[in-house]
Amino acid sequence: MRTTCPYCGVGCQVEPEIQGGRILRVLAPDIPPNHGALCVKGRFGLDFPFSGKRLLYPMVREDRHQAFRRVSWDEALDFTANKLLAVLKRRGPEAIAVFPSAKTTNEEVYLTQKLARALLSTNHVDHCSRLCHSSSTVALSRSLGGASMTNPLEDIWKTDLFLVVGSNTTETHPVIGAMIKKRVRQGAGLIVVDPRYTGMAEAATLWLRVRPGTDLFLLNAMARYILEEGLWDQGYVEERTEGFAAWRASLEAYTLEEAEGITGVEKEKIALAARLYATTERAGAYWAMGVTQHTKGTATAQALVNLALLTGKVGKEGAGLNPLRGQNNVQGAGDMGGLPDVLPGYLKVAEEAGRKRFEALWGVGLNPEPGLRMTEVFQRIPEVEAIYLIGEDPVTSEPYQDHLKAKLEALPFLVVQDILENETTSFAHVVLPAASFLEKDGTFTNTDRRVQRIRKLLDPPGEARPDWWILQELGRRLAQALGRPWASYPGPEAIWEEVRRAIPEMMGGITYRRLEREGVRWPCPHEDHPGEAVLFRERFNTPTGKARFFPVHYTPPAETPSQDYPLTLSTGRVLFHWHGGTLSRNSQLQEAYPELKVEVNPKDAGRLGIQDGEIIQVVSRRGRIRARAWVTDRTPEGVVYAPFHFAEAPANRLTLDALDPFSRIPEYKVAAVRLEKLD
C-alpha cells in the first residue's frame, strides 16, 4: 500500500512491504514527486517504528526526580489536563506553550494549534521550522506575501540554470539533488554557492566557495553588478515591484572588489555568476539552511529574493524562488497555523478578519497577541511554566545544549508526546506514546505544496495512539473544564473536512478522494481546480499585488574566530541520518554511519598533527565533544564541519544561541572552536 516517506520535504511516495512485524522491502510507485526514485533513508530507513525504543504506555510523575509511573490513558490525560488548567488559572495563557510537529500530519497540527488557541487561549505555538526556514519565511512573506516554493519540482526539467545557495541537496534532499544533477547532464547550468565541496559543488558548472556566513555580501554584489551592466529586467521591476529605488541606493558599498575581500571568491567568478543568472530566462534559485541559519539569515534570504525580483525570475516556469523545506511536513505545519503569529492559511492572529473567521468556526474568542517563537519560549522558562511538546527533541536540536538543559530542568511542567524515547524524554512529567506514520491516516504537505496521503499499514504497538486521537481526548477534557466548545472527530478525514471549510481558498478543492490517486498542490480552491503549480504569475499576494524590495546589509557572524578558538564550526547533516537522529539512528541506517565524524581540512589537520580517523575533541566557549576526525578538503581551511545527529556527541553543545532579529533562528552555521588532540 502506498504512503508518504516521513523523512524530508521532498515527500517521496513509498510502498513498504510489511510482513511479520518487519519491513521486507520498500519500492516506490511511478508517480510524482519521485517517480520511482528514493534515497537511502526512504529505501532503508523506514524501520524505526519497530525499534525497541518505542514509547508504549502513557507515563506520569509529579517531578523530574521521581521515576515514571505507567498509567492508563484516562489517568495520563486527566493528569495533563489538570496540570495545564492549573497553570492557566494561576498564570494565564502566557505561561503555556504548545509545539506541534512538522513530523505529524496536517490534521494533527491543525488540531494542536486549535487546542492551544481555542482552549488554552495561547498563541505560543511553534514548531521546528523555526530552526530551519523561518528566515526564508520572513523574507518571502514580506516581499511576495507567501512563503513556499514558488515553483513545482517538475519545473526542474524546464530550468536552464540552477542557483543553489547553502544547500547540500544531494544529502539533505537527495531525490531533488539527483533531479537537478540529471537536468545538468542534459545541459543546464549549475551555480553552487557553498563553503563546502558537496555533491552539488562537484556537479556544478561554477562553484563559488564563499567563506562561511558571507553569502549575503556575494548576493548583494551580484545584484549591484547586474544593475551596473544593465542586465536587469527593467519592465518587470517597473510593473511588478516596489521599493526599488531605496534598495538600489543601498547597494553602493557592494562592489566586486569588496566582495572578493569579504567572501574569498574571485571577482571574475562573482561577475560570471551574476551574468549567467541575469541572462538565463529560466533560472531557478534553490536554497536551504546554509542561507537561513545565521544571525543574518533573513537578510541573506532577502538578498536572494531581491536578486530574483531584479532579474524578473518570479512567476515564471522553470525559475522562481525555491526554499527546500526540511521536515516531511514543515510546509503543512505552517499552512495549518503551527506558528505563533498566524492561524491556518497564514491569517494573522493580530488582524481581526482572520480571527473573526476562526472565532466563528470554533465558537470561541481568540487571543489577538502573537505568541512567542520556539527559541524565545525556551529562553523565557520559568516564566513559561508548561510546555506541551509533540514530536520534537529540543535537547538535541536547539543550540547551546547545556543552557537549554538547565532551562528544561527549571521548567515546572513538560509534556512529551512522541513515538520514540529521545534526549528530551528524561525531562518530561508526562509521556504520551504516539503512533508512527505507518500506524495512522492523514496528510503531509511536501516542499512544493503538494498535499499527499499517508495511510495506516499497521496497528500501533502497546498502547500508542495517533496524535490526533490524543489531542482530541485532551481537548475534550480541557473543553469540559473550561466550558468551551470542542468538536469530536471520528477520524483524520473529518478533521481535514474542517480544514477545507476553514481555508477554502487554499484547500477547498482537496478531498481525500482526490488524494487517492496522487497528491494535489495548494492553492486549490475548488474540486475542479488542478492545484496551482507556479505561484505569482499575475500578481503577488501583497496588498498592492506588487513584490517588495528590502535593503539588507552584511554583518559579520555573532562569533568570529579568535586566538583561543581559531576555527569556524559549521553544523549540518549527512546523507544517512536525519536531524536529532531519533528516527534514523533507530533504523537500519545506523549501521552505515554509526558515529560522529567531523570534517577537518588537511591543512588544519597538518598544522595540528591530526591524523585521519583519530579521535579528537572539538571545543567551543560553551562546551566540548569527542569526535572522529575525517581529514578531507570537502571543508575549506579554517572550517570544521560537524553533523548534529549524535546525542552522545552533540554538536549543539558547541553552538551559540545568537538569534536572527527577525526570524529568531539560531546561528547554527558559525561558531568559533578549536580542536584538541586527546593525549
Added chain:
Amino acid sequence: MRLRVNGQEVEAQEGTLLLEITDPPHLCYHPHTETRGICRLCLVEVDGRLLPACTTQAQEGMEVRTDTQELQTLRRTLLEWLALTTDLGQAPSLLALLKAHHGQPQRWGKLPLNRREREPIRDNPFFLRDYAKCVNCRLCVDACGDGIMGVYALALEGRGLMAHPTTPLDRPLPETPCVFCGNCLQVCPTGALRPLSAEV
C-alpha cells in the same frame, strides 16, 4: 501520425516508442533509465526487419507485427538462454514468460562457463548483489548513472558469459560513490539486487 500494428490502424504521437503502443515482452526497458535495446526480448517486425520496440520510435506508415511465428521462436530461444545461464528463481515474471513460450532450456546442453555459480556479494548493510541471478539487462547501471542518480557506482565488467554489472574495479560498494539509494534494486527485474531485510 498513423501506422499499422498487426494489421490494425493505430494513432501515435511524434517520438512515441513502439513499446508504448505495442505490448511485446521486455526486460531491459525502463521509463527512467536510458534504454539501450539490450535484451532483444521486445523485438518486433517492422516493415520486414526485426527491431527492438524499446528503442524504435513510431513513424508514419510503419507496418509493425508483434507476434509472428518467427518472433515466437526467437523469444523462446532468448528466454531459454536466459534460464540456462541465470538463476531465475526470484524472477517470477520471466519464469512465467518462459513457460508461456514452452521453453526447454536443457535442450541446449551444458555451458562451458556458468554464472549461476557466482557467490552473492554482501559488502554493505543494506542489500546484496547476487550476480548468479543477473541477466545483464543493465537497468541497475543506468539507474545508478545517467538514468537517475548520476552516481556511477556500477559498471559492466567482463566479457561474454562472464559479463556482469559490478562496481568499478570490483571495489566493495562502501568504497565507491554509492549513496545506497537502492534505485538499482527498484529497477532490477530478477532479484539479483535485493534488500537484506527480505532475506530470512
